[in-house]
Amino acid sequence: MVFIVTAEEMWRKKCRSIATRNSKRIRRNSMLALGAIIFHSCAILNPSQDPVVPSSSSAQSVSGGIIAPNGSGIPVIPGTANTEQQALIDAINREGESFQYRGFSEQIPQPEIIEGDDIVELNYEQADLRIILEELANALDIAIVLDPSIDNRISIRTPPDRPLQRDDIWPLIRLLTRDAGILVEQIGDVFNARKLESPLPAEIVTADSLSDTGGAEVMQVTPLTFVSSEAVIQAIEPFLSPDGSVSQLGNRDLLIITGSEYQLNRINQLLMLLDADPFANQGIHLYQLSNANAAEVATELAEILLLIEGPTPSYQVRGIERINSILVTAPAARGFEEISRWVRILDADIQEQVEQLFMYRVKNLDALELADTLSNVFEDNEDRPFAEEGEEPSGGSMFDGLAGEAGQAASIDTEIASQALTALPSNAAVSADLALQIVADEATNSLLIRSTARDYRQLLTTISQLDVVPLQVMVNAVIAQITLTDDTRFGVDWSRIANDAVLDPISTSGVTDFAPNLGGLMFSKGFIDGSARVEATLEAIAQNNEVRLLARPSLTVGNNQEGEIQIGAEVPVEAGESISAGGLSTTNIQYRDTGIGLLIEPKINEDGVVNLIITQTLRSVDNSASGINNNPVFNNQEITTTVVVRDGENIVLGGLIQTDTEQLNTGIPLLNRIPAVGNLFSYQQDNTERRELFIVLRPEIINLNEEEGPQYAEILDRFALASELFEKSNI
Incomplete structure (x- = not known):
């Protein structure tokens, strides 16, 4: 079947198509211009004029919920300052117009085709294009004028079993002329084919x-x-x-x-x-939040969309913190119903979003120190604003007037503390982005914390790890002296003694008979906990030396705290003399400590290793010399060291040698004072004694937080047994 379409009809269709496109373009430009005029008019409204009033359904949705659709299908955002702001938001929100693209196909005007045989066969090999165009024009029965300058040669062949239809001839003519740079123009019923001479566009x-x-x-x-x-x-x-x-x-x-x-x-x-209007072809919705923070909701909503839609979600979310709103964009006609539901959930009006005042009673630490520590951690967040209950978030500081509010009746929730401690693991990570203020109350050793319930629960995770019963160290000490002989005049060889104590261990099975006389020191092999390390050390020392026990103190020291043992006397020293206005002279006396001093500061790590900072001092009065105004002269020896020891191991401190010189003068009374012959009845001798002080320390960690750890009662029982053994030994 052959379709006959005249050139005049094709020309009329072309004109109608052009008119239709121009009409649509004019209508679109008119709509854009009208919309711009309306929007500009709304922007320049005087505040004294009547504001833009939303529909009644919009007003009801604001008071009845967080986000609710109005009659026009545009979500209404509650909490707006006035109706003008809501009108601007309504103007922003849009679903977007989806562009309908149906593809493109070229419309080629065809001459009138005369009915006849509709089968055309072509078989040309390097033929003159003019001849081919003439044959094709004859097949269509049209008049064509060919430019003499057309000298192209082409080859074209149709399969014998698939000849061309008559409807295919005119598109073939257009194809051949276009490829050869030939312009085909229709003048009346005649077609003129001429070759373009200039390279410039026609x-x-x-x-x-x-x-x-x-x-x-x-x-x-x-x-x-x-x-x-x-x-x-x-x-x-x-x-x-x-x-x-x-x-x-x-x-x-x-x-x-x-x-x-x-x-x-x-x-x-x-x-x-x-080149399409992004505002017209994309859905845009602005959600103004009433309770939650815009940045947090935007982050959470983006994570939800990432989980639902995959790594490239079609919805894009951006938080605008200054107006506490989130902006959501989407492809045209995608819809925002699901997004609105999620925003309602994330912006729920719950108590946790409202600032409250909480009280935490510190159990084991000092409230002032704990408040200072926590404030230093979160001090960068002090200027974050809070949303009061029923109010919009504002830019004001959350701490305005807090000092006057700390003692007022505030919302104090004491149940949240216990709930938080059971809900969160002890090692849970805590966000540093907490908005709170902490004030310590010395009278009750408590913390007053102003924050939201959510931030307070996170803070309790940190507090629960800090406010625990501190670890303690019980330091069992043995302080003794060794009288040095000619063999040990340079001091005791502690390395040899340590080796002897290790190589020749002593049985530790229970409490046995007393050890041999250790130069006046008797020790039980079951001392303290049955460990032979202290006894072995002392026995090794006493094998060739005279050992005298000076003290056996036991000191319990808190972790990172200092403990001190002072054994000796206080010696008065004249510090100066003052004369009053009446001429009365007053002598100022100060007392100086003498004897043995031991300062210990333990630091315990999680592996049960104790770092001990030890300062050992030995102060004595030098009787062989005198100072100013006959004040005594003091000898001072000091050792400061840091050692690392495991729980229950021993430390030996030695090397402080003291020399005492004594003049012995004895004789027969009265006779030894006779001049010239008194020496015959008297005896004079200078005695010099050198002694070395050594201290054996054994730290033992006390953890009252563990039920299986050593307790005070057990340790006291051990020392009661040790005391009984010492009493029996007359030490």
Whole structure:
């Protein structure tokens, strides 16, 4: 069947198509202009004029819920300052218009086809294009005038079993002439085919007038409205290969595109998609929050969308903290019903979002020190605003007037503390982005904490790890002296003694008989806990030395605290003399400590290793010399060291040697004082005694937080047994 379409009818259809496109463009431009005028009018409204009033359903939705649709389907955001602001939000919110693209196909006007045989067979090999065009024109029974300068030669052949239909002849003519650079123009009922002599395009058109051209190559001037020319050039260059071109006019978003009519038609269809109004073709919704923080809701909503839609969600979320709102964009006509539901959930009006005042009673630490520690951790967040119950978040500081409110009746929830400690693990990570203020009350050793319930629960995780019963160290000490002999005049060889104590251990099975006389020191092998380390050390020392026990103190010291043992006497020293106004002289006396001093500071780590900072001092009065105003002269020896020892191991401190010189004068009374012969009845001798002080320390960790750890009662029982053994030994 052959369809007959006259050139006049094709021309009328073309005109109607152009008129339709121009009409649509005019209507769209008119709508945009009208919308701009309306929006500008709303923006310049005087506050004294009547504001824009939303529908009654909108007003009801504001008071009845967080986010609710009104009659127009646009979500209403509660908490707006006035109806003008709500009107602006309504103007922003839109679903977006989806662009319907149905593809592109070239419409080629055809001459009237005379009914007849509709089968055409072609078989040409390097034939003159003029001859082929004449044959094809004869097949269509049309008149065509051929330019004599057409000298192209082509080969074309149709399969014997698949000849061309008559309807395919005119598209074939257009194809052959376009590829050969031949312009086909219709003048009345005659078609004129001529070769273009100039390389310049035959016509300069716009996208609206492109369909009116008949040139093989056309230059089109295309202004861009919404996108940059650089982005568009990269997208359309592949459609112009190999002979077309595109360039930008200066710094204006104006493109000069050169190509065939077919190429430009495809590019214009693509530009309709690229150069589109993003506000018109994309859904936009602004949600103003009433309770939650905009940045937190935006982050949580983005994570939810990432979980639901995958790594490239179609919805984009951005928090606007200054107005406490979130902006959500989506492809056109995607809808925001599900997003609105999630916003309602995340912006729920719950008690945890409201600032409250909590009291925490510190159990084991000093409240002032704990408050100072926590404040230093969270001090960077002091200026974060709070949302009071029933109020919008504001830019004011949360601490304004807190000092006067600490003693007032506030919302104090004592149950949250216990709930938080059981709900969170002890090693749970705590966010440092907490908005709170901490004030210590010395009278009750408590903390007053101003924060939301959520932040307070997180803070309790940190407090629960700090406010625990501190670890303690019980230091069992043995302080003794060794009288040095000629063999040990340079001091005791502690390395040899330590080796002897290790190589020759003593049985530790229970309490046995007393050890041999250790130069006046008797020790039980079951001393303290049955460990032989102390006894072995003392026995090794006493094998060749006279040992005298000076003290066996036991000191319990808190972790990172200092403990001191002082054994000796206080010696008065004249510090100065003052004379009053009446001439009365007063002597100032100070007392100086003498004897043995031991300062211990333990530091316990989680592995049961104790770092001990030990300072050992030995102060004595030098009887062989005298100071100013006959004040005594003091000898001072000091050792400061840091040692690392495991729980229950022993430490030996030695090396402090003291020399005492004594003049012994004895004789027969009265006779030893007779001049000249008194020496015959008296005896004089200078005695020098050298002694070395040594201390054996055994630290034992006391952890009252563990039920299986050593307790005070057990340790006291051990020392009661040791005391009994010492008493039996007359030490």
